Amino acid sequence: MQTLKDGALTLKGSVIAIGAFDGVHKGHQAVIRQAVEKSLVHQVPSVVYTFDPPPRHFFKGAQILTTIQEKLSRLYKLGVDYVIVASFDEWYATRPPKDFICELSMLNPVEVSIGSDFRFGKSREGDVELLKKYFQINETLPVYCNGGELISSSRIRQLISEGDFQQSYSLLGW
Template identity: 60%
Template sequence: MKAHVYTSVEMPCSIIAIGAFDGVHKGHQEVIKQAVQRSKKRKVPSVVYTFDPPPLVFFQGARMLTSIEEKLEKIEKLGVDHVVVARFDHLFAKRNAYRFIDTLRKLNPAEIIVGEDFRFGKDRLGDIALLEKYFRIQVTMPVCCSNGNPISSTRIRQLISEGETTLSNAFLG
């Protein structure tokens, strides 16, 4: 896997999975696995586009579930060809949704895979409907635990704060 950390990259074609992927939990893994599968089928590189720190950590000071090094290790194990890590700072947070779309265009995505709650751009004004105006989008439905609740980074943070390490580790996969 080639990591493009805090640098831009251009590609002739790709399949992209986009997300904060903090923890690279089972739900995140499903989004990334779909990108890898689709990229192999189309014979183009798979790309994970992610952020450091995750936006929730940046804006709300949430507990970070994995360091960037751990995140990259977990992503690599999923068979990804490239990972682009954008530095999420005050400057990045001010970018509007259309500027993010311009960034994605440089990767020439044949398809983009995201979770159903994906938002982007300043004030989270960009959404899946906007992305669909520019790219072919595949939305991955949430991965749920045995009781039917979606696995999420927020839920994992809550479990960790409650001392439920066995369950949180199970969700992290």
């Protein structure tokens, strides 16, 4: 697996999974596995496009579930070919959605895998519908635990703050 900064990679074809992937929990794993499987079908590299720090931490100071090193280790175990790590800072947060689309275009994606709630660009102006105008999009359905509750980084943070480490580890799936 090769790790690069945003804008540093050009490919003739790829399948991309995009997200903060903080914790690389079971829901994230579904998005990433889908991209890796599709990349094998299309015989192109798989790419994970992620952010450091996660946007929720940048904007709201949310607890980070995994360091960038832990995240990269988990992505490696999922069989990803390339990881692009965007430095999420003040400049990045003010980029218009079109800049992000241009950057993705350099990777010539055959497909882009995202969660259904994915937003991007300044003030979260970009959404799934905008991406669909430029790329073939695979929206991964939300993943729920056995109790029927949504698996999310926010929920895992809440469980950790309540001291429920057993359930939080279960949702992380590592």
